[in-house]
Amino acid sequence: ATLAVGAWGHRFHHRHMLLGTALLMLGTGIFFASLSAFWPLLLVAFIGTLNPSSGDVSVFLPLEHARLAESSQGTARTTVFARYSLLGALFAALGALASGVPQLLVAALGIEQLTAFRVMFVVYGLVGGLVWLLYRRLPVLEHEAEAPPAQPLGESKGIVVRLALLFSLDSFAGGLAINALMALWFFQRFD
Numbered sequence: 005a006t007l008a009v010g011a012w013g014h015r016f017h018h019r020h021m022l023l024g025t026a027l028l029m030l031g032t033g034i035f036f037a038s039l040s041a042f043w044p045l046l047l048v049a050f051i052g053t054l055n056p057s058s059g060d061v062s063v064f065l066p067l068e069h070a071r072l073a074e075s076s077q078g079t080a081r082t083t084v085f086a087r088y089s090l091l092g093a094l095f096a097a098l099g100a101l102a103s104g105v106p107q108l109l110v111a112a113l114g115i116e117q118l119t120a121f122r123v124m125f126v127v128y129g130l131v132g133g134l135v136w137l138l139y140r141r142l143p144v145l146e147h148e149a150e151a152p153p154a155q156p157l158g159e160s161k162g163i164v165v166r167l168a169l170l171f172s173l174d175s176f177a178g179g180l181a182i183n184a185l186m187a188l189w190f191f192q193r194f195d
Contacts, residue, residue, distance in 0.1 A: 005025075005028070005051065005053075005062070005063040006062065006063045006065070006066060009021065009063050009066055009067060010066060010168075013066075013067070018067055018070055018071050018074075019139065019142050019144065021067050022064075022067050022068070022071070022139045022142070023136060023139050023140065025053065025062075025063050025064055025067060026132050026133070026135040026136035026139050027132070027136055028051075028052060028053055028063070028132075029052075029053040029064075029128070029129070029131070029132030029135060030129045030130075030132035030133045030136065031048075031052070031129070031132075032048060032052030032053045032054055032128070032129065032132070033125045033126060033127070033128035033129020033130070033131070033132055034125075034126065034129045035048040035052070036048060036049075036052070036054070036122075036125040036128070036129075037122040037123075037125035037126045037129065038122075053132070054128075068088070069085075071142075072084050072085060072088055102124070105120075105124060106120035106121050106123070106124055107120070109123060
């Protein structure tokens with residue numbers, strides 16, 4: 005989905021893209037909570053907004069970055085991105101803490117573990133609904149109302165493609181090598 009937004013997202017207004025992405029998050033949570041068969045879950049996992057990493061690498065990131073870059077000028081842009089990054093890190097930490105909630109639900113309420121996980125996916129979907137409500141409140145900036153639709157990358161397309169390939173390689177290598185080496189170290193150190 006992130007690649008599709010990068011390739012064709014300029015054809016649509018970013019507000020519509022953000023609203024659609026929030027609905028996709030809502031659907032991802034609801035479908036993960038209600039499905040049990042492998043292939044439908046795999047399809048939802050591929051299309052949806054969940055990701056296995058500890059940071060946000062979903063389709064939200066490029067859309068929000070583009071919106072933030074358009075919404076501020078000069079040095080204020082640095083402040084906006086710093087606040088965005090700080091809040092993102094804090095909410096990622098909150099999400100990591102929430103990963104223990106299913107076990108708490110099992111212990112406190114005596115429900116099955118699968119049911120506790122499904123509750124968490126419903127909560128994830130509801131957060132998507134809340135995000136949709138927040139995105140609906142985004143103001144339409146004056147220069148956007150009469151501006152022509154954004155054009156795809158021109159002269160800088162080659163640079164962007166090379167950077168994207170470099171970042172993809174870095175992400176792939178960093179995600180595998182670090183965890184594998186850490187697991188090997190733990191195994192060797194603590195048997």
